Amino acid sequence: MSLVCVECPVRDRAACAVLEEDERNALARAGRMRDLKRNETLFAAGEPVSSCATLVSGALKVATMDAEGREQILALIHPAGFVGEFFRPFAEHDVIALSDSRLCVFAGPTMEQAIDAYPALARALLRRAQxxxxASRVLQALTGKASGKARVAALLLGFGQAASDSPCHPAAQFDLPLSRGEMANMLGLTIETVSRQITVLEREGAIARKGKRGIELVDPALLSEAAA
Known part of the structure; x- marks a missing residue:
């Protein structure tokens, strides 16, 4: 396995994990690493998308502007997620770094060749897209929850699940990929309500705040109950 792949923190979760070692090495040689700063745009709405990438670290948002010029976050991309020209929505929306991020980038034709050569990779990318x-539908459904507390709890639980290496349990600790304002925008709440409900969940013992953006899931079951 190439040095880049050995050191990759998502090597066991990304779509390329289905490849044999020599296949992954060949694919790695055709790719390159790209770093994005917070708020830097990977793909801009309306511009041609001629590449694709696996998110290695950080977080991305897929966003659009409504008629009043307000940003709407449609989806979040977490580590091991895949973005690029094979998925039409990315040509119609902005894809922006929520935090300093690193991606493993491939030219579109290179990935097309890899998909033709490795059927397992094509199946893995299809599963990833599904x-x-x-996940996007779950995020959009959050605004339908009755209370602000349920919306905030469900979003935090979703962040924990996305940050986990396990399909069964959320991560014990993670950093929030969204600001309070972005969370409020996504949930249809005010910033004050989001902050207040995070405080309520902390007082109840479901979570604990760690620094500016860190969250510890003290009692995931309690958080899940609050999100119901």
Whole structure:
């Protein structure tokens, strides 16, 4: 396995994990690493998308502007997520770094060749697309929850699940990929309500705040109950 792949923190979760070692090495040689600063744009709405990438670290948002010029976050991309020209929505929306991020980038033709050569990779990318679509639908459904507390709890639980290496349990600790304002925008709440409900969840013992953006899931079951 190439040095880049050995050191990759998502090597066991990304779509390329299905490849044999020599296949992954060949793919790695055709790619390059790209770093994005917070708020830097990876893909801009309306511009041609001629590459694709796996998110290695950090977080991205897929966003658009409504008629009043307000940003709407449509989806979040977490580490091991895949973005690029094979998925039409990315040509129609902005993809922006929520935090300093690193991506493993491939030219579109290179990935097309890899998909043709490795059927397992094509299946893995299809599964990834289905999972991302489900995650986006879950995010959009949060605004339908009755209370602000349920919306905030469900979003925090979703962040914990996205940050976890396990499909069964959320991560014990993670950094919030969104600011309070972005969370409020996504949930249809005010910034004050988001902050207040985070405080309530902390007082109840479901979570603990760690620094500016860190969250510890003290009692995931309690958080899940609050999100119901």
């Amino acid at each position: 999972e991302d679509l489900h």
